[in-house]
Amino acid sequence: KQEVTQIPAALSVPEGENLVLNCSFTDSAIYNLQWFRQDPGKGLTSLLLIQSSQREQTSGRLNASLDKSSGRSTLYIAASQPGDSATYLCAVISDMRFGAGTRLTVKP
């Protein structure tokens, strides 16, 4: 059974810092992986979808990479802003499994 882990569970950084969020999975035979953002009391907003044939995807200040052989994906956020404060979740779509998320706080 696929297990998805996100470390750290919470992260606090000053505004302007570049940061990396980690997602690891136990079964490397995945088809695709998706990163989401969730604001308190809200639903999940898709950020980036990486297909298994891709190594990375970029959208604005966000870059997600996928290394199937090592069972890892990372979400890089450049020049963080207070508006980036939210919980970030990764999901192995082909296995329908989510991590527990990393709660990010960006301090002004």
Added chain:
Amino acid sequence: GAGVSQTPSNKVTEKGKYVELRCDPISGHTALYWYRQSLGQGPEFLIYFQGTGAADDSGLPNDRFFAVRPEGSVSTLKIQRTERGDSAVYLCASSPDPGGGYTFGSGTRLTVV
């Protein structure tokens, strides 16, 4: 529709009652997923539909939970004899095809008192 719609947004019910939660996916999306999310945790998979059929219902916690998608679009999650432990946010997502990216609805917050 333009997005995934879930109704109601909030539901408070008494222990032992029956509830139905509705999900209206994006038009043309063949895959539909139900998840449950408790506070501070990631979404927990419940059931996946491809078209009208339940392709994977391995996440349903027990036989009090049931879901249907009779015409391959709208889906209803049904919970019988609700328990306080069923309180959570129930999320629905749709995808244009299996393995395609998810689009989520805003969820239904179920509270069993």
